[in-house]
Structure formats: structure tokens, C-alpha cells
Amino acid sequence: MQFVAIPRRLPRTAVQSNNLISGGQEITTVVYGSKKVAKGGDFGSFVCFLLGQRHLEGGGYFDQSDLDSITVDQALRKAISYKIWTATLGYLNIVTKLYSIEARRMWGERDLKVKHKDGLAVYNHTLSTTLVEYASAVYMSDLTELFSWTCQRCDDLTKGFEVIELVVDVQHCLQGFVGVAKDLNAIVIAFRGTQERSIQNWVEDLYWKQLDLNYPGMPDAMVHHGFYFAYHNTTIRPCVVNAVKRAKQLYGDIDIMVTGHSMGGAMAAFCGLDLTVNHEAGNVKVVTFGQPRIGNAAFVSYYSKLVPDTIRVTNEHDIVAHLPPFYSHFAQKTYHHFPREVWIYHVGFGSLIYTVEKVCDGSGEDPDCSRSVVGNSISDHLEYYGVRLGALGSDACRIVMDSRLAAYSTQDQAGNLILSRNPSSSVVNMKSEPSAPVNSL
Structure with missing residues (x-):
């Protein structure tokens, strides 16, 4: 599952085919041409527009005259209603803070992850x-x-x-x-x-x-x-x-x-x-x-x-x-x-x-x-x-x-310092004080 940032306008490029995935199922294939998509719209209108599309043959152009006023917030809410978790747009395999901040604000705290098929890290x-x-x-x-x-x-x-x-x-x-x-x-x-x-x-x-x-x-x-x-x-x-x-x-x-x-x-x-x-x-x-x-x-x-x-x-x-x-x-x-x-x-x-x-x-x-x-x-x-x-x-x-660490510290002949506690013990209650340190190396 891949999160991706979607720009306000598609890049001027040759016709490409891209998939939008929901719950692991392909719901639409968008084919676009070299024409800019968002005439006067913003990031939100483009997202919302993509989420609402079905297959367009042969690189047909988008008609988004009724989408120019849609905001990022509205677009993301529509994405939520569609339960969209994945989008792949060619080279834009990316995650944006804009998306994650908006999503977290509306969805609450939730891990944002990107999964892969090559067995390497998520x-x-x-x-x-x-x-x-x-x-x-x-x-x-x-x-x-x-x-x-x-x-x-x-x-x-x-x-x-x-x-x-x-x-x-x-x-x-x-x-x-x-x-x-x-x-x-x-x-x-x-x-x-x-x-x-x-x-x-x-x-x-x-x-x-x-x-x-x-x-x-x-x-x-x-x-x-x-x-x-x-x-x-x-x-x-x-x-x-x-x-x-x-x-x-x-x-x-x-x-x-x-x-x-x-x-x-x-x-x-x-x-x-x-x-x-x-x-x-x-x-x-x-x-x-x-x-x-x-x-x-x-x-x-x-x-x-x-x-x-x-x-x-x-x-x-x-x-x-x-x-x-x-x-x-x-x-x-x-x-x-x-x-x-x-x-x-x-x-x-x-x-x-x-x-x-x-x-x-x-x-x-x-x-x-x-x-x-x-x-x-x-x-x-x-x-x-x-x-x-x-x-x-x-x-x-x-x-x-300072001296409050004496019970936890050991020092070798080279002066290397080790502070250690048994992990079963509680966290030591030590508040920082402005007084001069006992030991400064």
C-alpha cells in the first residue's frame, strides 16, 4: 500500500496509465494526456476528481468545470468516504506531510505506512x-x-x-x-x-x-x-x-x-x-x-x-x-x-x-x-x-x-562511563537542577 502526494496539476507528459487501490482492490484506471488537469483548481479538486473517475480511453481529457472550488479538506473527506488508502501515479511514489497532517486530523492518530512487494522494509x-x-x-x-x-x-x-x-x-x-x-x-x-x-x-x-x-x-x-x-x-x-x-x-x-x-x-x-x-x-x-x-x-x-x-x-x-x-x-x-x-x-x-x-x-x-x-x-x-x-x-x-547518579555509574581505567539500572526498577525520579555538576569531563 503506497501513499502518494498528488499535485494540483498533472505533469505535462505522454499518456500514462495509473491505478487507484481501495482495500486491496483496483477500483479505477485513469488514463491522462498532456493537457493540464486543474484549470483553476487546487490540490483538493485534483484529488477529488481522480477519486471519482472511471476508465478514460485513449488519453481523453478531464472535464472538471464543477470541481474547481473543492478544497483539500473536502477532497480528503471524499477520499475517506471511498476508503482510499493507495494511489500510484507514475514516478510520484511519495508521502507528503500535507496529506498526513490532514489525514491525522480527520482520522485521529494512526500509523501511516507504505508497504512493498520486494520483501524489504515497510x-x-x-x-x-x-x-x-x-x-x-x-x-x-x-x-x-x-x-x-x-x-x-x-x-x-x-x-x-x-x-x-x-x-x-x-x-x-x-x-x-x-x-x-x-x-x-x-x-x-x-x-x-x-x-x-x-x-x-x-x-x-x-x-x-x-x-x-x-x-x-x-x-x-x-x-x-x-x-x-x-x-x-x-x-x-x-x-x-x-x-x-x-x-x-x-x-x-x-x-x-x-x-x-x-x-x-x-x-x-x-x-x-x-x-x-x-x-x-x-x-x-x-x-x-x-x-x-x-x-x-x-x-x-x-x-x-x-x-x-x-x-x-x-x-x-x-x-x-x-x-x-x-x-x-x-x-x-x-x-x-x-x-x-x-x-x-x-x-x-x-x-x-x-x-x-x-x-x-x-x-x-x-x-x-x-x-x-x-x-x-x-x-x-x-x-x-x-x-x-x-x-x-x-x-x-x-x-x-551529578552525585545522584553515583549509585548507577561505573568508570573504567580509560575514563569511559557506564550508567546502568535493572530494567525492572522504576524510573529514577531526578529533576534537573541549575547547580554546578559534580563531574564534568
């Missing part, structure tokens, strides 16, 4: 907009607020989340947490990405990262050692794996959702693969934001089969999502993205601007998605779904905590 807009808030919160440096889930980014769609384990690898400036989201009935794992003050240098370095490590147990699969080691060769991995085991002992075999932004997205992918292959987790979902490429085509082939429930969200001209570079003629020798990409971009129709979420094909390198534009924007990298990603101000690679 895009769930509602879930993605929730997980991006976890990917944002993991950047917070005040561990007291983060561990108790009272930070300024620990609200809205993630309210009520319980952190089980929070780990900070000080030497490598890495941070992640594991917890339970009872509203999702899932274990959520989030990894922090590259800190903002160093992102320009990191981006420049991404251009030259080489495929220099054979992924264990996967013939011909190559990855970059830096991406691999960030998860596998730091204090992050053992802490995450142990926390997941503890959560499963209490809550049973619930879903595991792994997320992260930027470098955190790369770590999330390796974590999802690790949990699936080495820890027999069969219910892992990975959703990343602004993630760089991490391996070659052979690695992508293995990954897609082992962790098919993966969504990789890219935003407009996000520069990091285009790096390290992809060369289609040397797929096995260069980096390759894994599917499924969802590309967020904006289109304008007259005075209206629509936010589009395009669900891409199963190749991982759909030429009609983010690859169709130049990746040159750091600002597009730092905001997804309207959520700020990255550290606040000068908080990069800085840890702040």
Missing part, C-alpha cells in the same frame, strides 16, 4: 518521526537528565521512555543508550553521531575513507575500519548487548529498534547486523538518519538479506548521505548504500510548498532519490522531520553529571 512515517527524537536526544551531554529522561529533547513522542543503560566512550567521543519504550512495545537503541564542532573536518575526511576491512564471515564484503571499530572495538558494543539481554529477560522477545544519526547511523547499522547474526535476534528494525555509506555492494547484499527491516532516511541535499562517494561502474570496489532509502525533499506548486517523503527502490542507490541531486548541505544534515540533530552549542564531547 516505511512507517509515524515510527520514523518518533525514532528521530531518540536520535536527537542521544546527543545530550547532561547525563543526569538523559539517564532520567528529563532532558529538553526527552519529551513529546518519546515521553515515558526508560533508559536501562547509558554508555559514554570518552576516548572516541561516542555515546549510546538502550532502553524500553512501552508505547512501542520495543527495546530502543540509539547512537550519537559526529559532533557539530568537528563535522566539517569529518565530512572532508569522508571523501577519502577506503574500503579496508573484510567484514567477518562475509566473503568479498568490505567496510571501512573506522565505521566498524566505532561499534565493535569500543566499550559501546558489550554494554549494548548486555543491556538488550537484560531487557529481554524482563520483557520477553519484544522488538528491537536501532537508530542513529550521521556516524550514529553507521553504528546503528552495524549494531542491527550484530544482534541479528551473533545474538540470534530475529525482530530487529533499523532506522537511520543522514547515514554515510559504510560498505561495498557485496556487504550491502549480505546486510539486506540479514536485516531487511531497515529504513535509511535522507534529507534534501544532506552531504553526509552522499559520502563516501558511490561509483556505479565500480560497485564492488567502491561504497554502496543499502536499502531502503526514504528521501525527504520539498516541491512547490504555486504558492504552496509540500514536504515529500519519497520511498525509493530496493537497490539502495535509486537514481531518482537523493542521488538525483548534489549532496552539498551540512544544514540539511542537521535537521530531519523538523527535529534538530547534533549537540547543543559547545556541548560536543562533553559529559555533565
Whole structure:
């Protein structure tokens, strides 16, 4: 089932045939010519018009003289009365915020999903907009607020989340947490990405990262050692794996959702693969934001089969999502993205601007998605779904905590910090205070 944004006017194109699906049944085939459909009408009139059509032979033109005054609201209400859930219009395989906002307002809270026939991930807009808030919160440096889930980014769609384990690898400036989201009935794992003050240098370095490590147990699969080691060769991995085991002992075999932004997205992918292959987790979902490429085509082939429930969200001209570079003629020798990409971009129709979420094909390198534009924007990298990603101000690679965490914290010889609680215990009641922290690293 595919949601799609429908413009006010059809593109000037050759005759095409398109299907509208209701409840899994085809109800109409619309054939249109090159003539613009909505003479003076709006998005609403076009939607309503399409929903009311039957088969038109040979590219006949639409007569919509009685539809010009129909509003978006009226059109969507008619769509509801027809129980229309699917529309496919050629290349417009997209979901718009306009549609989802209007639909949610009239239908109430309901997951907006896009299903596919290739066995890969189902895009769930509602879930993605929730997980991006976890990917944002993991950047917070005040561990007291983060561990108790009272930070300024620990609200809205993630309210009520319980952190089980929070780990900070000080030497490598890495941070992640594991917890339970009872509203999702899932274990959520989030990894922090590259800190903002160093992102320009990191981006420049991404251009030259080489495929220099054979992924264990996967013939011909190559990855970059830096991406691999960030998860596998730091204090992050053992802490995450142990926390997941503890959560499963209490809550049973619930879903595991792994997320992260930027470098955190790369770590999330390796974590999802690790949990699936080495820890027999069969219910892992990975959703990343602004993630760089991490391996070659052979690695992508293995990954897609082992962790098919993966969504990789890219935003407009996000520069990091285009790096390290992809060369289609040397797929096995260069980096390759894994599917499924969802590309967020904006289109304008007259005075209206629509936010589009395009669900891409199963190749991982759909030429009609983010690859169709130049990746040159750091600002597009730092905001997804309207959520700020990255550290606040000068908080990069800085840890702040106070004495209330002493009972939950351990520190190794390298200074790496682990905050842990038994998942069966209640959330610690700690309100943030303006007083100076006891420990700042």
C-alpha cells in the first residue's frame, strides 16, 4: 500500500496509465494526456476528481468545470468516504506531510505506512518521526537528565521512555543508550553521531575513507575500519548487548529498534547486523538518519538479506548521505548504500510548498532519490522531520553529571562511563537542577 502526494496539476507528459487501490482492490484506471488537469483548481479538486473517475480511453481529457472550488479538506473527506488508502501515479511514489497532517486530523492518530512487494522494509512515517527524537536526544551531554529522561529533547513522542543503560566512550567521543519504550512495545537503541564542532573536518575526511576491512564471515564484503571499530572495538558494543539481554529477560522477545544519526547511523547499522547474526535476534528494525555509506555492494547484499527491516532516511541535499562517494561502474570496489532509502525533499506548486517523503527502490542507490541531486548541505544534515540533530552549542564531547547518579555509574581505567539500572526498577525520579555538576569531563 503506497501513499502518494498528488499535485494540483498533472505533469505535462505522454499518456500514462495509473491505478487507484481501495482495500486491496483496483477500483479505477485513469488514463491522462498532456493537457493540464486543474484549470483553476487546487490540490483538493485534483484529488477529488481522480477519486471519482472511471476508465478514460485513449488519453481523453478531464472535464472538471464543477470541481474547481473543492478544497483539500473536502477532497480528503471524499477520499475517506471511498476508503482510499493507495494511489500510484507514475514516478510520484511519495508521502507528503500535507496529506498526513490532514489525514491525522480527520482520522485521529494512526500509523501511516507504505508497504512493498520486494520483501524489504515497510516505511512507517509515524515510527520514523518518533525514532528521530531518540536520535536527537542521544546527543545530550547532561547525563543526569538523559539517564532520567528529563532532558529538553526527552519529551513529546518519546515521553515515558526508560533508559536501562547509558554508555559514554570518552576516548572516541561516542555515546549510546538502550532502553524500553512501552508505547512501542520495543527495546530502543540509539547512537550519537559526529559532533557539530568537528563535522566539517569529518565530512572532508569522508571523501577519502577506503574500503579496508573484510567484514567477518562475509566473503568479498568490505567496510571501512573506522565505521566498524566505532561499534565493535569500543566499550559501546558489550554494554549494548548486555543491556538488550537484560531487557529481554524482563520483557520477553519484544522488538528491537536501532537508530542513529550521521556516524550514529553507521553504528546503528552495524549494531542491527550484530544482534541479528551473533545474538540470534530475529525482530530487529533499523532506522537511520543522514547515514554515510559504510560498505561495498557485496556487504550491502549480505546486510539486506540479514536485516531487511531497515529504513535509511535522507534529507534534501544532506552531504553526509552522499559520502563516501558511490561509483556505479565500480560497485564492488567502491561504497554502496543499502536499502531502503526514504528521501525527504520539498516541491512547490504555486504558492504552496509540500514536504515529500519519497520511498525509493530496493537497490539502495535509486537514481531518482537523493542521488538525483548534489549532496552539498551540512544544514540539511542537521535537521530531519523538523527535529534538530547534533549537540547543543559547545556541548560536543562533553559529559555533565551529578552525585545522584553515583549509585548507577561505573568508570573504567580509560575514563569511559557506564550508567546502568535493572530494567525492572522504576524510573529514577531526578529533576534537573541549575547547580554546578559534580563531574564534568
